Amino acid sequence: MTSQYISWVTPNLDIYSRGRPTKMTESSSNKLLNGDSCHWTSNGKKSSKNGFVKSHGLFQEPQKYRRPREKNQNVTHNSSLYKKPFAESFEETPLLVAVLTYMGYGILTIFGYLRDFLRHWSIEKCHVAREKEEQKDFVPLYQDFENFYTRNLYMRIRDNWNRPICSVPGAKMDLVERVSHDYNWTFEHTGRVVKDVINMGSYNYLGFAENIGACANAAIEATEKYGVGVGSTRCEIGSLDIHEELEQLVARFLGVESSMAFGMGFATNSMNIPALTGKGCLILSDELNHASLVLGARLSGSTIRVFKHNNMQSLEKLLRDAIAHGQPRTHRPWKKILIVVEGIYSMEGSIVRLPEVVALKKRYKAYLYLDEAHSIGALGPNGRGVVDYFGLDPKDVDIMMGTFTKSFGAAGGYIGGKQELIDYLRRHSHSALYATSMSPPVVQQIITSMRIIMGEDGTTLGIDRIRQLSENTTYFRRELREMGFIIYGNEDSPVVPMMLYMPAKIGAFGREMLKRNIGTVVVGFPATPIIESRARFCISAAHTREMLDTALKATSEVGDLLQLKYSRRERPLPSLGWMAEESLLQD
């Protein structure tokens, strides 16, 4: 049995930063009174063009004291910037469900304390790390909430995560069967395999995770020609001709001057942001940015300020503050202001309001770093990511970052942009200087899949996959919504988060779905806020309509069993009138 282990998203690895990464050095928000910002109105060329003559900023503040039933995402504020409707919804948590969820966590916490008490007095065996006898009087190491949560809540439903896979993670996959005899503290493999589980968890948007076909054949050829390891870094003797070829292809694919590829997607973010900004620079980061972006921002030593998720008023306020007040204490202007956003946010399924971000970026002369980890390949009529989706110019985005891990079925990441940027990064980025260069078969897989997406192989296979993905996404989202589940995010996002809320339902949903031969990813704290636990489906172009129907039927069954159909909106959804399937196909 060739076992290829792929770990699913675990809640305590895929940590999102919800809070502010660093404490804001100065809360200047109160200082910007209306009087301070008068001179901005004189600069009102653009705002008058957009019809916002009276507002000081580019985007109007929303009315205060208005509490809509849904968070305001469904309304497009600056519709003139969008070419087509931008439909995104985050239905409010029903009050009763929220109360019951907190109650559930309360009960589990009480039992957690009981178990901790028993462990402390050695009445039961402690399976996890604890202080040594001689360290007892030192500062406690395992007392914070994360540790408590892992010990007493996560451990109880741990069988839903890190499940080993023993086949290619395509539309269907085989799982290694495992059992636990001590309530998930240890697992034992039974030696059996759970066959043909429908895979609703892998980020296999375009279905390029295959072990047969053009990509796999090309990768085998590359292995025969170059071997697997390169054994050096790019700037020493690890630069192969196919690396060059890949970078030129990526630049052409993105429509930028130049690009650069890295062996690891996470390191692309966490090592390149420190190369771009430093002390005296300001990073404006979305509150739901991925851990890699947060880590990169922290490593850079710049000041970090966090704006509300996809909230342009919040971003504009921070930009205006930053320009009006400059650096804290010295009040010197910031050296650089970098806005860091993602294309698709993988936990919310939302798409960045890129046209508005670009407008703000241009107005306030900031730089824009766009992480297209989930959106490249998965969005846009040509699969070229969120820039293509909104029909914008790639040159408006200063730093285009993305991964090859998801849509291309390979590994690694890239950065695209102006020639000077890439030249600078080649000399200054840690992951260019110190990391071993990409493995040739992986590079070949990316080249072949990217050529297919671009249609350079002479077939329409790539465009068919993109169309299939968009069709599947629309179908799956619409069906789930009509069944009465609460679904988050944008209508066009292939990441479909479905709300579960209660802690016991996280475990029950994963287990019940697997009983029906469907593999899903369930997510809880700390990847989400504590009450907003969810299941996340990732739609793939490889899913056939039958597979989706099977999955939907099982989801509906489990939804009835667990009472997950929380949605209180009228069905069928009236606001979806504009979204005929045909119009979506043409995009």
Next chain:
Amino acid sequence: MNFKNLREYLSWLYYQYLLITGIYVLEPWEKSIFNSILFSAIAMVIYTSYVFVPIHVRLALEFFSKIIGSQPESTVALMN
């Protein structure tokens, strides 16, 4: 949800109870602790209400009837 018989319905209700309280994820001995505490608390509430509520109701009735009933007499007494 369609149920074939009462038993199935009751087991579904119990499952909902497990999920909403969160004790679905607990080990059996913890479940039994939770259940016994909860049910003994409920039993006590019912028992105390059975024992004390009639007495309290009677006392309250007496109290109010005394106020309402005795008021005219006392005003008459004051007038004299």
